[in-house]
Amino acid sequence: MLKPLLLLSAAILFVIAPAPPPTLAAGAAPQEPSTNPVKPTAGNQEKAKKLFAQDCSICHGDNGNGKTDLATSMSVTLADWTDPKSLSGMSDQQLFDIIRKGKDKMPAEDPGRAKNDEVWGLVTYIRNLSKASAAAAPAADAAKPGN
16 A cells, blocks of 8 residues: 555656756856846946946947047947947847957956956946936037027
């Protein structure tokens, strides 16, 4: 009587037990998120602003327009991130990879200087540069004489 009960219990557990998580094929890399996994907060955006000022603005400009003396002297033309169209064809993952790994003359952001969450915050900050520019334009127009 005990054996059939144990066998039945084992069969029930086998049927209702959750499936093990999928494993990666040998040599396969874990899949990266295609969109930013870090939700923006005031705190992480303040850190991103500081990181941008330290590591990015020297070439990309304080406002992200890419018009700096250093970029000119290096003979590079940088995208104007104040224009919403400039980043429209790039995913968050592509921006993350460029920041983390570097591109052309742009150096990589060393993991010792910025953790992945901070780089994701930087992706959000860079995307918001065009929104900040759009908000500043009407205010500047309103300040002009004759308006």
